[in-house]
Amino acid sequence: MQKDIEITLLPEQVDETALIKVKLADGLKVSRERIKAFEILKRSIDARSRKVIFRLQVRAFMDEEPQLQINTINYQNVKDGKPVLIIGAGPAGLFAALQCIENGLKPIIIERGKEVKQRRRDLAAINKQGLVNTESNYCYGEGGAGTYSDGKLYTRSNKRGDINKVLQVFVDHGAERDIMIDARPHIGTNKLPNIITSIKETILNAGGEVLFDTKMTDIIVEFGTIKGIEINFSDKLFAENVILATGHSARDVYELLHKKNILIEAKPFALGVRIEHPQEIIDAAQYHCDIRSEYLPPAYYSLVEQVGARGVFSFCMCPGGIIAPCATGENEIVVNGWSPSKRNNPFANSGTVVQVTLDDVQGYDPLRMLNFQSEIERISFEAGGGNLVAPAQRMVDFVNNKLSIDLPRNSYLPGTKSVMLDNILPEFVSDSLKAALPLFGKKIKGYYTNEAILVGVESRTSSPVRIPRDKETFQHPQVQGLYPCAEGAGYAGGIVSAAIDGINCANAITKASS
Numbered sequence: 001m002q003k004d005i006e007i008t009l010l011p012e013q014v015d016e017t018a019l020i021k022v023k024l025a026d027g028l029k030v031s032r033e034r035i036k037a038f039e040i041l042k043r044s045i046d047a048r049s050r051k052v053i054f055r056l057q058v059r060a061f062m063d064e065e066p067q068l069q070i071n072t073i074n075y076q077n078v079k080d081g082k083p084v085l086i087i088g089a090g091p092a093g094l095f096a097a098l099q100c101i102e103n104g105l106k107p108i109i110i111e112r113g114k115e116v117k118q119r120r121r122d123l124a125a126i127n128k129q130g131l132v133n134t135e136s137n138y139c140y141g142e143g144g145a146g147t148y149s150d151g152k153l154y155t156r157s158n159k160r161g162d163i164n165k166v167l168q169v170f171v172d173h174g175a176e177r178d179i180m181i182d183a184r185p186h187i188g189t190n191k192l193p194n195i196i197t198s199i200k201e202t203i204l205n206a207g208g209e210v211l212f213d214t215k216m217t218d219i220i221v222e223f224g225t226i227k228g229i230e231i232n233f234s235d236k237l238f239a240e241n242v243i244l245a246t247g248h249s250a251r252d253v254y255e256l257l258h259k260k261n262i263l264i265e266a267k268p269f270a271l272g273v274r275i276e277h278p279q280e281i282i283d284a285a286q287y288h289c290d291i292r293s294e295y296l297p298p299a300y301y302s303l304v305e306q307v308g309a310r311g312v313f314s315f316c317m318c319p320g321g322i323i324a325p326c327a328t329g330e331n332e333i334v335v336n337g338w339s340p341s342k343r344n345n346p347f348a349n350s351g352t353v354v355q356v357t358l359d360d361v362q363g364y365d366p367l368r369m370l371n372f373q374s375e376i377e378r379i380s381f382e383a384g385g386g387n388l389v390a391p392a393q394r395m396v397d398f399v400n401n402k403l404s405i406d407l408p409r410n411s412y413l414p415g416t417k418s419v420m421l422d423n424i425l426p427e428f429v430s431d432s433l434k435a436a437l438p439l440f441g442k443k444i445k446g447y448y449t450n451e452a453i454l455v456g457v458e459s460r461t462s463s464p465v466r467i468p469r470d471k472e473t474f475q476h477p478q479v480q481g482l483y484p485c486a487e488g489a490g491y492a493g494g495i496v497s498a499a500i501d502g503i504n505c506a507n508a509i510t511k512a513s514s
Contacts, residue, residue, distance in 0.1 A: 002060065003059070005027050006055060007056050008046070008053045009053065009054045010051075010053060011054060014295070021038065030062060034062045036062065036063065039059040039061075041181060042183060043178075043183065044183035044184075045296070045297075052287050052288070052293075073102065075098070075202060075206040076101065076104065077207045078105060081106035084096075085229060085241070085243070086100075086243045087242065087245060088247055089141075089144065090145065090146065090486070090498065091499040092486030093144070095169070096245060096485065097208055098199070100509070104510075105506070109203070109211065110231060110237070113135055114136045115200075116142040119141040123148060126388065127413040127414060130387030132329065132388070135215065142200065142210075142212065143192065143196035145248075145249070147196055148324070152184070153167065153495055154186075154496075155494055155500075160501070161504055162503075167180050167185065167496075168180070169199070173195050173202065186341070187341065189341075191341050219242070219260060219262070220236065220238075221260070224480060229242060241509045242482050244484050244485055245485040247486075249328045249460055251329075253488065254366075262479060263477065264465050265466045266367070266368050266465065266466075267466040268356060269369060269461055269462045271376065272353030272354050272425070272429060272433060272458050273454040274323050274337055274351050274455045275352045275453070275454055276348065276452065276455065277347065277446075277452045278346060279348045282319070282446075282447075283296075283299045285446050286299035286300070298319035298343045299319060301314065302317065303352075303444070311354070313353065314350040315350065315351035315458070316336065318350065320342070320343030320345045320347070321337050321411070322337065322411040322413075323412040324412075325390070325412070325414050327377070327381075331382075332377035332378055333377055334457065334459055335390060337351065345411060347410065352454075353458055369464035372464070376424065380456050380457045384416075385417055390417070391424055392407055392418060392421075393418065393419065393453070394454070395452040396450040403418060403420055407453055408450075408452075425456065462487065473512060474504060474505050474508035475512070483509065
C-alpha cells in the first residue's frame, strides 16, 4: 500500500532516515514496522515563523517494497532521418534536438558560439580584461545563457509541458537527483558545463549533428515556405523545418527577419539594475537569526511591488552568487547573476527591474524596444568609462539622489564606478525603483541599506521583440516550416520553460509531418 503525506522536520533532521520513518508512522497512525520504504516527492523550506522548518511531501510504502522504475529515454539512431535545422544550442535547442530524436527526426544544431569548455577563455577575458568576444560570451555558445548564469530550474510552466521530463533529462546527464524534489531546484554554474556536454554527446551518439562557430547569416524562403539557411555568409543548408531558438540577445537575427520582411513585433520587457547585499543580511532577515544554521542553504527572496501602474520586481535571484558582465557586443554594459552549486559566495544578488511598456517607446518600428534597450546599455558603458566597468550606487544614496562617496565591496569582477544612476536609467524607471526599494525594506528587514549596491544595467530580462507564431502549429504565420522558439521569440523565460518550448516545437514538426 502507498500513501502520500506531508511531514515537517527541523533543518538538522532532513537526512535522518530513521526519524522520517517515525514521522511517517505517526502521521499515518500505523506501526513503524509497516513502513518498508519511502520516497521524497517534494521538499521546501518554510521560514514564515521564527522556527525554520522543512516541509516534505513523502510517499510511504506500507507492507511492500517500492518497484524500481527506470525513466531513462532510449534514444534511437536518426542518422538517416529527416533533417530539422535548430538554430541555437541553448536549452530550447538542445531539448528540441532530443525530442526530434525521440520522434525519429535528425536534428542539426547550428551554434554561432563555441563548445562549452572553450567558452571559459572568453569569459575570463570578459571578467579580467573587459574584452567581449561577440560570438562567444555569457550568452552565446553551447548551452546558451543558462550554462554560465546559474542553472536555476524554478518555473511555473507546468501547463506548457512536462517539467519532470526536463528535470529527469538533466539527472540522466549528471545533475543531482535533488533537483527532482527541491521546490527551487538549482544545478550551479560549476556543474552545468559537464551536463551540457553530456547532452550534446547523447545527440551526437544518436546520429544528430552539432555545428559550432557556425552563424546563421540568412534564411532561405521561397513562396512563403522555408527551404533552409545560409551559414557564415557562404554555405547553405537545406531542410523543410527550422526551429529558431536563438535566445533573447541575438539582435542580428531580429534585424535579418525584419530586413527580409518576415513579421516581427515589438514586445514589452523590464529594465533596472542588479542589487547586491551581503548574504548575511538576507539570511538574518529570512531565517530570523543572527547566524545562518549550517543545515540551511543561503536564503532566497522574491519581491514585487506595484508603483502606480508599473510593476517593480526582483528577478533571477542568486543566493551566494556573483554579478556577471553579460554584454554580447562592444561598448555596452549588461549585468546578470549566477551562483555555484553550493551558493557559497558572500553576496546575494538579484535583478530588480521595472516594467517597460510599448507606450513608453513611441513609434511603429518593431525594433524600437530593442533599440531603446541597446541605447541604455550604451549609455551605461560610457558612464562606467570602458573595460566593462559598471556604473553603480549605494541603495540609500540612490533613493536620496546622492552620489556615493565610495562603493561597498562587491562581486562584479570588471569593477564598478560611482555614478548617479539617474543619468543612465529612464526617469520612469528611476522613479519606480526609488518608490519600491524602501517598501521592499519593510518586507525584508535590513534590505533597505547603504550596504547594498545597485549595479547597472539589468536589461536582458526578456526579449524586446516577439516573433509571432500560430498557437496550434507553432509555425510563423507567414513562413511555413519556420518555428520561432523560446526566449528569443518571446515564448519562454528560463531554462525549464525554454526546454519545454523546444520540446513542443519538435512535437509540432512531427505532428505537421504526419
